[in-house]
Amino acid sequence: MQAISILVELLGLIIDFQFMKEVTEKDIEKNIEQLKKYAWFQDYLKDDARRQLIVQNKDVRHKIGKFKTKKLERESYNARCHEKLEKVLSEKL
Numbered sequence: 001m002q003a004i005s006i007l008v009e010l011l012g013l014i015i016d017f018q019f020m021k022e023v024t025e026k027d028i029e030k031n032i033e034q035l036k037k038y039a040w041f042q043d044y045l046k047d048d049a050r051r052q053l054i055v056q057n058k059d060v061r062h063k064i065g066k067f068k069t070k071k072l073e074r075e076s077y078n079a080r081c082h083e084k085l086e087k088v089l090s091e092k093l
Helices: 002-019 025-035 039-046 048-056 058-066 075-092
Strands: none
Touching (some): 025 058, 039 048, 048 058, 048 075, 058 075
């Protein structure tokens, strides 16, 4: 019984650690380069207000940096990233 509670605790720590990923400027720039392949992101860059937020706002950039670069090509993951970025951009506008 005690072993199960220890395993549950360890699993909780692993999950918490994944959400605490440190985002670097390199992560952000790499993801922005990947996102430029998509029309919805290009539309954001054409909009001056959104472009400013993408370039300068730390919360928006942090959100972009947290995206998993390798998964961006998956349509479902890309759609979720689009929604998340739209949400943070809308909050900042």
